Structure formats: structure tokens, C-alpha cells
Amino acid sequence: MPIERFQIQVSDEILEDLKYRLEHVRWPDQLEDSDWERGTDQGYLRSLVTYWRDQFDWRAREAELNRLSHFRCNVDGIDLHFVHERGKGPNPQPIILTHGWPDSFVRYEKIIPMLTDPERYGGNPEDSFDVIVPSVPGFGFSNGLKHVGVNNAYVAELWARLMTEHLGYPKFAAAGGDVGSGVTRYLAFNHPELLTGIHLTDIGIIRNLLTVQDKSALTEEELLYIKDTSKWMADEGGYMSIQSTKPQTLAYGLNDSPVGLAAWIIEKFHAWSDCKGDLRNSFSEDELLTNIMIYWVTNTVGSTANIYYENTHTLPPLGRIEVPAGIAIFPGDVALPPREWAERNLNITRWTTMPRGGHFTAMEDPAPLAEDIREFFRALRV
Template sequence: MKNITPFKIEVGETVLNDLQSRLQHTRWPDEPEGAEWNYGTNLNYLKELLTYWQNDYDWRKHESTLNGFPHFKVEIDGINIHFIHVKGKGKNPKPLLLTHGWPDSFYRFHKVIPLLSEPESLGDDSEQSFDLVIPSLPGFGFSDRVALNTDKVAALWAKLMTGILGYDQYYAAGGDIGAIVTKSLANQQPDRVIAIHLTDVGYPNGQEDWSTMSAAEQKFGQFIQHWWYTEGAYNMIQSTKPQTLGYGLNDSPAGLAAWIIEKFNSWSDTKGNIENSFTKDELITNIMIYWVSQSINTSIRTYLENARAAWSGQPSPSAEYVQTPAGVSLFPAEAPVPIEWAQRMVNVKRFNKMEKGGHFAALEVPDAWANELRSFFYSL
């Protein structure tokens, strides 16, 4: 394994002291009466979260927990990539690459690491385990602060898995940006990627020939159009003028938290209470990864890089149909993808509608998500 160096998360006290000062001096806006989450992040909840962040949250505890996993860095094409590499237990673990999205991080997968790498410790079949490779996307977390489009990321992942880690063949899974990277990777390395698992497959963009679409697909297209009008402002600014947004998010922990948790609330199966899906510690630890690495600006700039790639008109492996066998798990708080649409995008071999969970399923409902991967990949 060439050029790989061990990595440890070590945040300086000056960074934490500066954070405390910024939290203490937050200048709060007003909020319309009865706003709840309908205007964006709820003011009362954000005040509650930041009070906890300042007075009760223990970064050193979570830093130590994260450092319990084997972290590494490696330079690929001049970019330093951070990744976790956990060897699976059992006789013949399968290599599995997991790719996160936005606004989460590699932390999305921390709960599923033992579920997938050492299932015998949980009383499951010890023969169904995986070697896990969990990188931070370029521009996110502890990878270099460089924004790349998803096809370029997939090309880096191909080199990481085959050229650097030496896996001749492997499996891959992801959601959000991670799903697009996974699709691209399967098309870039069809002889290497055995199968993929996705929690979303892509969405109609209005350019489809509706006469070829089923009634369920047309209804889905209308749902997506409405969703973009009511929920898609973040995507528009991040795909056009991310730098303007970056100043506030990189400077204010309150602003950063508000921008991120609004998505965790609206994209998850919260039943009206975000803490039905995530604890305060989980929400803050994910935010902290962005804060201490100062990676929020490059993470949102990824959207502009993807938009520019799409506008270029050049063929994109991530946009092409994926022949590689695919499992699709549809969680109830995600967009209601009909199977016909999924079959347009990927070679669906398993399509399962889940009872609970949302966009960040590996973090929100780790047991259900891990079981989906194990059931699909070991059925092939």
C-alpha cells in the first residue's frame, strides 16, 4: 500500500477556544411568530443546540472515539485524501467502498462500521463481513480543500481502491453525492465494481420525454419539480455563487450549524422532532468536522463544479445508465422514487421500500441500512 500514512484527528486548543468565543458572542436574528421550521432553521432549537454545544458538548470525547478507527491519508493526483480503512473479520470479507454526501461527512458511516466489518460480535453471520474503505470527499473534512466534480472524484476512488489498496474487484455504496460518485465509479470501472448499493438514483430534470414515462414516473417528476421550488434554494446558490455563502458559514458556527441542521431536519424521518433521528452530539460532531477543517466552502463549491460539468455538454459516466448490478433502498423521508425510474438509471437487482429513515440512513437507521447492504451484496 504505497504512499499511505497513518492519520490522527488532533484539533488544537486555540481552535476550540476560538469556537467557544464565537458561540458566546452569537448575534441572533429575529423569527416570525409560530415559524417552527417553515422559514428555515428554527430559532429556539438552534439556541438550544448552541447552548449545549458551548456548555455540555465534549469534542475531545468524540475526537477520541473517531480516532478509535484506523485513519489514513494518501496523495492521489496531487490531492491528499483522508480515509478510514477497517479490515473485516471472518474468512473472506468483501471490499466495500462507502461514499458520503453533503452536508454530512465520513461520520455518516461511523455506526455501521462494526455492523459491516465484525457482524459476529453482534451475533450475526460471521461470513458476511466487509473490508471497509470510507474516504472523505475532496473538499470535505480532512481531505484537501479542493472541490471536484463527481466524475473526477470517482476517478480518484478507482485509483484508491485498485492502484493503492490493491483490490482487484470491490463493491461500492453511497447516497446523495456519494450515490452519483458510486454510479460514475461503476461506469468507469465496470470490470472492477462487482455491484453497487444506492439510496437515491438521480432525479428528473424536465428534459425527459414524458410520453415514454409511466404514470408513476410522471407523478414523481411533478413531485421533484415542486420539491425544487420549495426546498432547492440551497442547491441554486451552491451551484452558482457558493463563495458568497462561504464567508458567513466559515466565520460563524451559528450560521454553519443553521445551514447544516436544516437539511438534517427536513431530509430525515424526524416525525416533527429532529432528535427522533439524531442526538445533539451527533449533529454537532458532524458540524465540528466541517468547522475544525474549515471545509464548508469547498464542500459547497462541489455543487458548482458539478453544474459546470453538466453545462459543458461533455459525456458524464455519472449520468449514463449503469449496467453493474444495483440494489436500491428507498427510505420514507427520501423522494418517492418509483421502481420504473430506478430501472431507467441503474440495473436494479433489488428494490426495497424501508419502514423508517431518510437521507442520512446509515446514521439515522444504521441497522436497517447495513442489513440492506449485506443482504444484497451477499445474495449475488
């Protein structure tokens, strides 16, 4: 399949079915004064669903998204969707940005123009990028996932082929967070010859650190990471446990109920962002619903959960990464990595601690992230 132009075109039937479901919600009870501590707060969710049903304009958002340059091509039997926006500077550097869960390619919607056209945002046009934002297989419009084994390492191989064989970039930059951080690290580990550098907003859950038996050689920061992350996984990691073990069972309910899907996703945006307890501090209703709609209209919540299963059961070990790495740490994120461990396992040439922002910072506050990416790759351009 050659590279083909793609436009988002959701059928009227899908939208009409969604409207019916939003008009016939069967709400559960919620204990008084429980707010968010037992899961998604019903008061907030009812308000969001009312807005979704009565005011949210998918056709308007669809038109806005279609202003981006969308494409599809087949790589290893998977029809990959990706955005490809050309840089406006004199020598744009190609960069592939990889999203995670429970977000989608729209994670990077705001940051794309800041990277392709930095001069428009007060930057230097020589820092411009050709920006490629694929949908991870099984997510969004890279749907139709049929076979097992699609883990971070496999996706990294697809990205290497997409960038070199299909788009013709012999060398490129890569960045990502969440699942995108894992994919980017495997890309750097397995194909260092292709990469100028990698930029990460997290290093995921460092499981081999959590399972160290002899802790006598660990630093104070590493011991604190083990304590804090173990507590976080016990308090907040239920989604990870079920998606890593029984994603198919979960998929039946979330795929059938738009409210159930919204609750599952919104809980994470509330917990992992720097919203200070109020989602409206970080995201508009339209932004949240656009991301949820990507899951709903493509029928992919089940296949997106599967990557947790694959990363738990089929992911090969990852060694030290020698490609230059830039790390941007945001205080509202989860499982903040200990710097000593990161420096032993990656060739870190830039470490930035941001004053604000969370897990979805490309959506929450994209300007500082775009600036950090531009500054990190400035010395690595070829």
C-alpha cells in the same frame, strides 16, 4: 505520498476561537409562530448552541473517532483522508462507502462495525467486509482543494485509483447516498470491471426526467415524480441553487459563523430525515454537533459547496449502468425515484422499500441498511 496513519488532532486555538464565537452570537429576529417553515427554528438552534457551548465535549468525540483506523494518501495531488477497517470474517469483501452533503465520513460511523463484524450483531461472519470510508475531496480531512473540476465523475476516478493502486483491491463493492450515490454510479459506469456491485440509498435528482418535453410516453409514477420533485425543488431547493451558482459568496458567511454553519446544516437534517418534525427522534445533539464540527474545524464549508457547482457545470453525461445494483428506498428521504426509470437506467437486482428512515439513514437507523447491504452483496462475492 505513501499511505500514512492519520489522527484527528484539532488545536486548542481552534477550539478556543470557537468558544469565543459561541459566546458572542448576534441573533436575528424570528417571526412568531413560524417554526421551521422559513428555515432553521431559532428556539431549537439556541438550545443546540447552548449545549454546544456549555456541554459538548469535542475532545471526547475526537477520541472516539480516533478509535477508527484513519489514513491519508495523495491521489492526483489531493491528500485524501479515509477510514479503513478490516473485516473479521473468513473472506471479507472490500467495500467503499461514499458520503454526501451536508454530512461527512461520520455518516457511516455506526454502520462500519455492522459490516466488518456482522457476527457481533447477530449476522453471518461470511458476510463481513473490509470497509473503506473516504472523505470526499474538499470535505473534512480531505481538505486543501485547489483546482476546479472536482465533480462526481472525478471523485469516482480517485476512488478507483485509491482502491486498486493504493489499497491493492482488484475488485470491490461500492455504496453511497446523496453525492455518494452519484460518485458510486460514475464509478460503476466508467469502471464496471472493478466492481462486484453497487448499493444506493437514492438516485439523486433525475434532471433529465424533469426536463422531458414530450411526456406522453412517461408512466404514471414518473409523472408523479416530476410533479412532486419540481414542487420540492421550488420549496426546498434554495440551498442547491446558490451552491450550484455562487458557492464562494455563501462560504464567507458560513465559514465565519459557527451558528450560521449550524443553521445551514441542521435545516437539512430536519427536512431530510425521518425525524417526524423533532430532530431528537433521529439524532442526538452530540451526533449533529460532531458532523458540524467536522466542517468547522477543517474550514471546508466553502469547498464542500463547490461540488454542487462542479456537478452542475462540468459533469459528463451518465449512461445505463450494467453493474448489478441494489436500491434501498427510505420513506423519509426526498425525491424518491420512480422504479420504472431506475430499472431502465440501472441493472437492478434488488429493490427494497424500507419501513422507516430518511436521507441520513446510516446515522438514523443503521441496522436495516447494514442488513440490506449484506444481503445484496452475498450473491456477488468473488
